[in-house]
Amino acid sequence: MPEIATIACYGAGRMGRGIGHCLAYAGYEVALIDSRTRSHEAWTAYREQAKAEVHASLSALADIGGFEASAIGAILERVHLYARSEAGDALATADLVFEAVPETDEAKRDALAEIDRLARETAIVASTTSTYLSTQLAAWSGRPDRFLNAHWLNPAYLVPLVEVSPCEETDEAVLSAVNAFLEAIGKVPVTCKASPGYIVPRLQVLAMNEAARLVEEGVASAEDVDKAVRYGFGYRFSVLGLLEFIDWGGGDILFHASRYMADATGEDRFATPPIVRENMAAGRNGLRDGQGFYDYRDREIASYRRERMAVFLDRLKDASLHLPPSSGAGGGHTANEEGAT
Known part of the structure; x- marks a missing residue:
């Protein structure tokens, strides 16, 4: 299993931004991809809003002594935002793709199909869902052997725990690689079977x-x-x-x-x-x-x-x-x- 070095997050809402904060703070370049098609004006406003939210969360932690405020600029430079039309560029080189779109069948099916179409065959896909089971989403992912759920708890940049739920087809090497990656960025992964509510x-x-x-x-x-x-x-x-x-x-x-x-x-x-x-x-x-x-x-x-x-x-x-x-x-x-x- 190759080392996880490049990360993308399909969905730049609350969870995606929290993950982006966490990964950028850990030293990784992270691509946040807007899952919705917007006009140029709407996309520009959304991009600035997302950047501002990540900046605000970093500033809040720096203000209470979490780290030196002088590091905020460098951390923010590692967060790259992409419109949906640019998703191919962001996903083409990703080793690990987090799916973080709204909790609806339509949104999940659309996102997982888009990720499978644009990401390379070796990429691991991890849904951040809090409600869907990995056994259901794996079938929509197009790559069940390289798919699992990785449920981050809000706020993603503060709560250490990530609940990792593989499906029956998930390759053991994929599970090990994701758990090792999460530990490397300071998270505490726990593994659980596909069951309503996780742990x-x-x-x-x-x-x-x-x-x-x-x-x-x-x-x-x-x-x-x-x-x-x-x-x-x-x-x-x-x-x-x-x-x-x-x-x-x-x-x-x-x-x-x-x-x-x-x-x-x-x-x-x-x-x-x-x-x-x-x-x-x-x-x-x-x-x-x-x-x-x-x-x-x-x-x-x-x-x-x-x-x-x-x-x-x-x-x-x-x-x-x-x-x-x-x-x-x-x-x-x-x-x-x-x-x-």
């Missing part, structure tokens, strides 16, 4: 709906729900993944808590899935058993716990919060008390 959207749609229900039911205000997420849910799971946390506390704890919630609310959505019960029956409850969703048998558990606790403490410091003083230290809280416990 993050599937998790977050449940969490967001439950948060809305809490407000709807009068359980708490929107402000307090979001404060609970920032200083509890989000804080905890920025250190321990959801499955890692199940192992940390014990799968049986989740089972009993879920049973209580299902009984108390009468809602089946709180019931545990079969895999948790299967792990319990097999004696794989997590850390204390040496196995759970992860295998801990070759780990020194005390060291693992200390390492994770150290990261928790770093998160407190990052948020300008702190642990409460010991009983003999004297004095009270000196930082924001809302997150000190």
Whole structure:
């Protein structure tokens, strides 16, 4: 598999511009291609708008200390905008083409057909879709062995994660090349099968709906729900993944808590899935058993716990919060008390 050196993005909207920002910042020349046919005047205005948006996002990061503002000009020079009529020039030499057009059948079919027609045979095509499955789009791509989904999370230039979803025909070398490229530009790729919602959207749609229900039911205000997420849910799971946390506390704890919630609310959505019960029956409850969703048998558990606790403490410091003083230290809280416990 040849090295990925030249990149194009077919679609210069919000996602395309975010990807362009990210790639240019990483040192790559990137071609952003307008997927719509426009008059000369409309294209000129659109091009200036796109450039201005990338400039604004770079400036915002520089203003808060992300990098030296003096580098903005050089970064912007690596972002090249093309009208749809010029797509052939941009795609002819691309090793990797991201498709970032609106989420409609017509737009996807048209874009993928155009990319397949104009890009060279060896080019890899990656859709950035958040809704379509790779198994559906692969058939429209004309090159299923060199096609996959690469779902960037907005804002693309800030969120590290990219969900990479191959189809059954995707060449393993293509998957490896895309993952390696994403890692090289500072992203964190995860691979998942073609399934509705991928990983993050599937998790977050449940969490967001439950948060809305809490407000709807009068359980708490929107402000307090979001404060609970920032200083509890989000804080905890920025250190321990959801499955890692199940192992940390014990799968049986989740089972009993879920049973209580299902009984108390009468809602089946709180019931545990079969895999948790299967792990319990097999004696794989997590850390204390040496196995759970992860295998801990070759780990020194005390060291693992200390390492994770150290990261928790770093998160407190990052948020300008702190642990409460010991009983003999004297004095009270000196930082924001809302997150000190």
